[in-house]
Structure formats: structure tokens, C-alpha cells
Amino acid sequence: MSWQITKEDLPDLARGATLLGTGGGGDPYIGMMLVQRVLGEGSITILDPDEIADDLFVVPTAQMGAPTVMIEKIPAGTEPTLSLRILEEHLGRTADATMPIECGGINSMIPLIVAAESGLPVVDADGMGRAFPELSMETFAVYGVHGSPLALAGERGERVIIDTGDDDRQMEWLARAVTIRLGGVGHIAEYAMSGADVKRTAVPRTLSMALALGRAIRLAREEKRSPFDAIRDTLATTLYQHVRTLFEGKVTDVDRRTTEGFAKGVARIAPADGGGGELEIRFQNENLIALRNGRMVAIVPDLICVVDSESAEPITTEGLRYGQRVRVLGISTPAMMRTPAALAAFGPDAFGLAERFSPVESLAGEERQPAPASTLVH
Amino acid sequence: MSWQITKEDLPDLARGATLLGTGGGGDPYIGMMLVQRVLGEGSITILDPDEIADDLFVVPTAQMGAPTVMIEKIPAGTEPTLSLRILEEHLGRTADATMPIECGGINSMIPLIVAAESGLPVVDADGMGRAFPELSMETFAVYGVHGSPLALAGERGERVIIDTGDDDRQMEWLARAVTIRLGGVGHIAEYAMSGADVKRTAVPRTLSMALALGRAIRLAREEKRSPFDAIRDTLATTLYQHVRTLFEGKVTDVDRRTTEGFAKGVARIAPADGGGGELEIRFQNENLIALRNGRMVAIVPDLICVVDSESAEPITTEGLRYGQRVRVLGISTPAMMRTPAALAAFGPDAFGLAERFSPVESLAGEERQPAPASTLVH
Structure with missing residues (x-):
């Protein structure tokens, strides 16, 4: 319709x-x-x-x-x-x-x-x-x-x-x-x-999905519900089925340089309570790969999204600042974006990454599984 | 026809x-x-x-x-x-x-x-x-x-x-x-x-002029006549009326670098007999300005042509070599290439030269006027 x-x-x-x-x-x-x-x-x-x-x-x-x-x-x-x-x-x-x-x-x-x-x-x-x-x-x-x-x-x-x-x-x-x-x-x-x-x-239906995501985040805030639950519930009705919290903490380092027309660099996030562990995100304009304590937990073309840890407001690479409290979400892409032909066009190799694609829902485990207190703060 | x-x-x-x-x-x-x-x-x-x-x-x-x-x-x-x-x-x-x-x-x-x-x-x-x-x-x-x-x-x-x-x-x-x-x-x-x-x-009629020039040079060589006279006689029937010998001697220095997609540089020519005096040619792909003993004798859009001093074979900037015996000709361009609008498009200023355009026939004097023996060898 x-x-x-x-x-x-x-x-x-x-x-x-x-x-x-x-x-x-x-x-x-x-x-x-x-x-x-x-x-x-x-x-x-x-x-x-x-x-x-x-x-x-x-x-x-x-x-x-x-x-x-x-x-x-x-x-x-x-x-x-x-x-x-x-x-x-x-x-x-x-x-x-x-x-x-x-x-x-x-x-x-x-x-x-x-x-x-x-x-x-x-x-x-x-x-x-x-x-x-x-x-x-x-x-x-x-x-x-x-x-x-x-x-x-x-x-x-x-x-x-x-x-x-x-x-x-x-x-x-x-x-x-x-x-x-x-x-x-x-x-x-x-x-x-x-x-x-x-x-x-x-x-x-990605335009309606973008609108639905933005609306769900806003309504959850207005109604004092969890915007993260709202994101999960919204995506559940789309081709983007799996959402994982890859990390939660504060931004400790952003190394960004503009080269060959791209903003390339690395962002690091550590637990806000000063505990151990770290998430590293490498980006080229878009976030390409997330490594938790050195282990890959999400990779392009799956989505790696940095959002405010309270409001779930999305934060661009340009907007990343030291000390920001953020949550990093991994979201699965539709099957048509994960075929060998699709991965050849916009998978890890297309960005010069040595890692092979693996679905975020396999890499990051079940969302409800117990996470270390230092890395998942609710 | x-x-x-x-x-x-x-x-x-x-x-x-x-x-x-x-x-x-x-x-x-x-x-x-x-x-x-x-x-x-x-x-x-x-x-x-x-x-x-x-x-x-x-x-x-x-x-x-x-x-x-x-x-x-x-x-x-x-x-x-x-x-x-x-x-x-x-x-x-x-x-x-x-x-x-x-x-x-x-x-x-x-x-x-x-x-x-x-x-x-x-x-x-x-x-x-x-x-x-x-x-x-x-x-x-x-x-x-x-x-x-x-x-x-x-x-x-x-x-x-x-x-x-x-x-x-x-x-x-x-x-x-x-x-x-x-x-x-x-x-x-x-x-x-x-x-x-x-x-x-x-x-x-510039295509026929190019053909006529090339043919005249060849025929003069074959018939043991002066190819320089042949060039002059050929141009006399065209809109390129004036030919001047700007200098004759040997190439003593070529400073050429490729920058921003152009071959830019300077060539220097000194009398072959070791006498005093020098011609300096500055080029940007094409020869732009010729200075004889520091005084301008030809400038773009007039033609500055380096040719072999015996055969009158034209030599490109790429082909310039130390020790080559060369004659440098200045040739006037048609009136339609010397109007203020034309000079704005391809005159000295368009190449970043500070000098103002002046016709080669004024700058270089009469072709038949006595020239220093060291600079005009026939």
C-alpha cells in the first residue's frame, strides 16, 4: 500500500x-x-x-x-x-x-x-x-x-x-x-x-524502516520506555532480524584522518566503570569492523551502530567525542546482502580488510546471554 | 577549392x-x-x-x-x-x-x-x-x-x-x-x-599551412636550398607574415619538470662559438617566452620554434638535448589571435606570465638587420 x-x-x-x-x-x-x-x-x-x-x-x-x-x-x-x-x-x-x-x-x-x-x-x-x-x-x-x-x-x-x-x-x-x-x-x-x-x-522497505526506527526511538523516550527495546522490536518486523549489544562504555580514543577523500580511522570504547576490556571500531566513513578484546564481533556489511547509551541517539563518526557514553549495536543485514556476489561488492575484502565475513548473530552470541558486568551496563 | x-x-x-x-x-x-x-x-x-x-x-x-x-x-x-x-x-x-x-x-x-x-x-x-x-x-x-x-x-x-x-x-x-x-x-x-x-x-587554412611548411622544408633539403628561406617564403602567403631568427647556437641547459600535468621548465641556448650572449626559453608544454640577453624577443601567442640549425627539423621540448645546434624562430600569429579577447584566453596572463604581449615583429626587429656575429650564424 x-x-x-x-x-x-x-x-x-x-x-x-x-x-x-x-x-x-x-x-x-x-x-x-x-x-x-x-x-x-x-x-x-x-x-x-x-x-x-x-x-x-x-x-x-x-x-x-x-x-x-x-x-x-x-x-x-x-x-x-x-x-x-x-x-x-x-x-x-x-x-x-x-x-x-x-x-x-x-x-x-x-x-x-x-x-x-x-x-x-x-x-x-x-x-x-x-x-x-x-x-x-x-x-x-x-x-x-x-x-x-x-x-x-x-x-x-x-x-x-x-x-x-x-x-x-x-x-x-x-x-x-x-x-x-x-x-x-x-x-x-x-x-x-x-x-x-x-x-x-x-x-x-528500507525507507519505511528508517522512519519506523527513528519514530520508535522517539516514542520510547517520550513514554519512558527503553529505546533499545524499541529498536529491537522495530527490526523484528524487517529483514534486519538480529540485534546485538556489542559493547557499552565510554569513548576513550578517536583517531580519524581524512585521506583519499575518506574519513578513515579507529575508535576505542572502554567500560565506563574503569573495568577491563575494550571495543575497537575501525571505520572508513562507515564503521567496518568491531573487535571486542581483540576478537571480531561484527563486520561489514552487517551494521555497526554507535548510539548514546541513554537516549539511543545515533552518533556519526564525525560526532564521536572522548568521554561520550555510548552503546554499540550490531545489526544483521538481509540475506541478499550476504551472498558471495554481494560480499564481493561490499564485503570486508572490498574495503581492504583481511577478515572474512561472518554474521553478527554468530559472532556476538545471543543477546540475552550473561555478559561481563564491566561490558554490559543497563 | x-x-x-x-x-x-x-x-x-x-x-x-x-x-x-x-x-x-x-x-x-x-x-x-x-x-x-x-x-x-x-x-x-x-x-x-x-x-x-x-x-x-x-x-x-x-x-x-x-x-x-x-x-x-x-x-x-x-x-x-x-x-x-x-x-x-x-x-x-x-x-x-x-x-x-x-x-x-x-x-x-x-x-x-x-x-x-x-x-x-x-x-x-x-x-x-x-x-x-x-x-x-x-x-x-x-x-x-x-x-x-x-x-x-x-x-x-x-x-x-x-x-x-x-x-x-x-x-x-x-x-x-x-x-x-x-x-x-x-x-x-x-x-x-x-x-x-x-x-x-x-x-x-592552418592544416594546409602545416603541410606546406613540412613540404617546403623537405624540398629545400632535397634541392640543397636553405630550409629557412623555404619557411619564410611559405609563411609569406599565409596569415603568419613575420618570421624572425631569435637566436642561433647550442643548447646549454634544459631544466624540465612535470608538474600538475604539464612539462614546465627553461631551456638555454648559447652561441656555438663560445661567444657571449644567451637565449632563454620558458615553456609550459609549449614555448611561452624567449629572452635574448634578458630582453624579451617573443612571447605567447606568437610562435617560438626551436629547429635544427642545419636541416630546420623542428625540435619539441621533449627532444631538446644538451649540445644540440639549433636555430630559434619567432613567427607572428594572425591578427585574430592578438585581440584583447584573444590575449585574455591564451596570452601571457593566461599562463601566469607577468610580461605583456608585444608582437614578435616589433620585439625582434627586422630580419635583415645586422645581428651580432655571435648570435646569427648563416
Whole structure:
């Protein structure tokens, strides 16, 4: 069933999208403000992916670039839709709907800007099921829909079209170069596909999941319930079945450097009571691997989410500060994101990690099993 | 009147194009071999720019990238024509002819490859009247025809379209980034224009001039006449009226470094007899300024050409070697390349030079005036 998003939903969506950003993905609150400005009192139609026509023509839209630059370069509001128009003109076909390419971070919001401007509906699905740093890391590509041709719009009305056939990494490589020379941010339309393609290749209902997560956290706080129970209960009805508390404590160290356009580094969390044990998180924009006392407890593409230990407010890599009291959650990704082909596109090896993928529900044990007092404080 | 180019003309054209490359422009002998391969025993029709129809649709073609990389990455032969096809598809219009964007260096040859492959004629004109390092340094742009949309083809069939409206420097900036990531060389079609535009904005008959220069030098050698007289006599019938011998001697120093994708540096030439005096040439791919005993005697966009002191064979910046006996020629550019608008696009300031443009015929004095024995050896 299709449903409507209004401006009242946006703060909840931003909160959920930050959680699914797993530390990266760009700031959805910036995107939220842009949607609010364009949407006003209106609403956006969201289409359930199971119910769309097989011949629906879907053109996903997104922003690419360094998250830090996005904050400084808020788009005028025309570039997101311009990228869609460039691709429509190039293909000689008008889009019936847009869709996110990733559900975590700012790209949860960009398609809503396009929808609010153009009147198009948005398909409730995406190609990352979280946030990833590169345009080629898409379930779309894994299951046979390629990104080319990609249309890119710059803030001074620059129009670029890149077509690398079925080589999505080359597409990413060239589009990244253009984006850097455009000042760090470009708006893109890519992975144009049919409704049938969406059903076969997209991670379904991730926009509604982000909204539901953000709303559940807020309502639990308002009603003095545990926001962590709310996260668990919300995910229980989705393809993201398993939630594990990987660690709880305070941030003791954040070593972050920006290199080759990525924020790379390590964060360390120790028990707040000064007891022994440690969680180490290595990140490249997004959190990639969590090691508890040296033993791996979660690894990409599963989600490693750092949240405030009281409010469950998600914290990005940029927002990590010494002394913060945090809980680190491990969340399982859907089966379609764990196949050998999927892992080749966005598993550990794609990020240069030597570790092999293993599901968080195997690595981190049962959530209810007794944990050392020093590492699990309720 | 239209005329034909055959494979027998190509070595002469390559020689003339090297001279007009003023030290840079890429190696036309590489391009020549590619033309020979595609052309075989056939011929290419060359159109006089004064005689083309005003509504002729002309799509210039060229190669962009670092000359040193071009030698290592000889195109398969399909990319030059692919760039034309990409632009045709994008514009929804079929080209009637192609044309060089620069008449010096390898880009004298690229349109001939396209012509030999496609059967299109080539317009005898270009947009630089020599070689320049950037796509925005075009008389086309100076007189109101802009480069966008630009189509770029990569060696693995990558297709890129860049449209920056009337901002040709931004077009160059983005296309350069893509070219670098394609491995250093891209094939481009840009500055699509009408026959009327060609008449208004192009430097006319530069392809035939390059051919005539190369042929005149060769014939003079064969007939034991002075190749320098041959150069002077050939240019006397063109828009390049003035030739001056700026210096003659041996190369004593070449300081060349590759930085930001350019070969930048200084060459010094001293009298071969050990006498006093010196010519200093500063270059950025192409020779930009010549100082004789510290006093400027020629400056961009006028041509500064280093040639062998006996055979008049042109020598590129890459080919400069210690001890070479050389003559340095200054050649005046056409009036349309010396207007304030033209100088803003490709005059001294465009290369970061503090000196102001002054015509070589004023700076270097009369060719027949007595010169110090140590600097002019006949």
C-alpha cells in the first residue's frame, strides 16, 4: 500500500537514517532541512516495492561527495532534480518514480527533495540497505542492474553524463573525479531501472524502516520506555532480524584522518566503570569492523551502530567525542546482502580488510546471554 | 577549392605540425602512423573554410592528455570516431565534417583518423592556430562558439558528456579530471559549430599551412636550398607574415619538470662559438617566452620554434638535448589571435606570465638587420 510522508515525519526519518548510516553516509539533518524547504505543507507518495508495476520507470537520485563538504555546500535545491532531468533527456524517457540508492545518511533525503520538487513518488527501497562510500557498492549492481549511464549535476548548472557500460567501479572512479573538481559535491541520477528490476535487485522497505526506527526511538523516550527495546522490536518486523549489544562504555580514543577523500580511522570504547576490556571500531566513513578484546564481533556489511547509551541517539563518526557514553549495536543485514556476489561488492575484502565475513548473530552470541558486568551496563 | 590528402602527404604534415606545436602539442608522428593505418591507399577530402556552406555541421575532434602518455597509449583507432559518435547521438544530429581544434602537434592528425574511418571531410582550419595546453584556449571560444557539450571516449569504451554552458574553463577542468582517471588520454569531440561559425571563429587554412611548411622544408633539403628561406617564403602567403631568427647556437641547459600535468621548465641556448650572449626559453608544454640577453624577443601567442640549425627539423621540448645546434624562430600569429579577447584566453596572463604581449615583429626587429656575429650564424 502506498503511503504519504509529510514534514512531521522528517525528524524521525533523519534519526533512523543516521542509525542506518553506521557512522557515515552524510548528515541527514542537512538533507531534512532541504526537504522541509521544498515540501512545505505538502506530502510525498511512497510506493511499496511489491506493489509497483513491472514496467514502472524508476530513476534513483542521490548526492555524492565528502560528507564534510556537504555541510558547507547546501544545494540550492535545483541540482537534485536537474540530475534526474539530465538522465531523462539522455535516455529519452520520463521517470515514473525516484528511489534512494542508499537508505543511511543524507541519501535517504535526496530522493524526497526530487519528489517534492517534481511531484514524483518515491519507491520504498534502496540499493545499499545501509550506507556505503562508493557508487558501485549496490545490490542493484550485484543482481544485474548497472549504474550507467549516470547523470551528474553541479551547483553552477554543470551537466555531466558518464557511461561505462557494466563497469560500475569505473563509473564511480570517473564520477568521483568530476565531483572532486566540482568542489566536493555532485548530484546524481543513476541505476535507472524497471519496476521488475526493483523487485529483483533492491533492498525492500528500507525507507519505511528508517522512519519506523527513528519514530520508535522517539516514542520510547517520550513514554519512558527503553529505546533499545524499541529498536529491537522495530527490526523484528524487517529483514534486519538480529540485534546485538556489542559493547557499552565510554569513548576513550578517536583517531580519524581524512585521506583519499575518506574519513578513515579507529575508535576505542572502554567500560565506563574503569573495568577491563575494550571495543575497537575501525571505520572508513562507515564503521567496518568491531573487535571486542581483540576478537571480531561484527563486520561489514552487517551494521555497526554507535548510539548514546541513554537516549539511543545515533552518533556519526564525525560526532564521536572522548568521554561520550555510548552503546554499540550490531545489526544483521538481509540475506541478499550476504551472498558471495554481494560480499564481493561490499564485503570486508572490498574495503581492504583481511577478515572474512561472518554474521553478527554468530559472532556476538545471543543477546540475552550473561555478559561481563564491566561490558554490559543497563 | 577542396583537395585531397593521401598517405604520401603525412610525413610533411607531421613535420609542419611539429613546427606549429612550438615545442609541445604531442607527437604528430604517432598520430601519423594511426592515420596511415586507417587510411591505407585512400584519401581524405579537405574543405577550404571560405567555401563551406553556412549550415554545414562541423564537429571538431581531438585528443587530450599528457603527450608522454600518448606515446605509451596508442589508441586502438576506434576512440577518436567514438567521441564524434557520442556527440552526434547527444545532439541528435549527424556531422557533415570534422576539423582540428589545434593545428600544432598530434591534434593535426586526430581529425584525419576520424575522417579516414568515417568518410567525413576535414575543414582546413583550427581554433588555436598553433598548439596550446588547454581546451579553453580556442579562437572558437574567443569569438563566441563554446566547447560544450564535449564528448569524451575512453580506451575501454567509456563515454562521457560534459556540458558547462559557456564556461569553457570549467569544461576543461572537468574533462581533464576524467582524462587523468582514464589513464592520461581521452578522445574528444567538442566545439560543434556551423559553417558560418567556422568562418567567423576559426583560424583558416592552418592544416594546409602545416603541410606546406613540412613540404617546403623537405624540398629545400632535397634541392640543397636553405630550409629557412623555404619557411619564410611559405609563411609569406599565409596569415603568419613575420618570421624572425631569435637566436642561433647550442643548447646549454634544459631544466624540465612535470608538474600538475604539464612539462614546465627553461631551456638555454648559447652561441656555438663560445661567444657571449644567451637565449632563454620558458615553456609550459609549449614555448611561452624567449629572452635574448634578458630582453624579451617573443612571447605567447606568437610562435617560438626551436629547429635544427642545419636541416630546420623542428625540435619539441621533449627532444631538446644538451649540445644540440639549433636555430630559434619567432613567427607572428594572425591578427585574430592578438585581440584583447584573444590575449585574455591564451596570452601571457593566461599562463601566469607577468610580461605583456608585444608582437614578435616589433620585439625582434627586422630580419635583415645586422645581428651580432655571435648570435646569427648563416
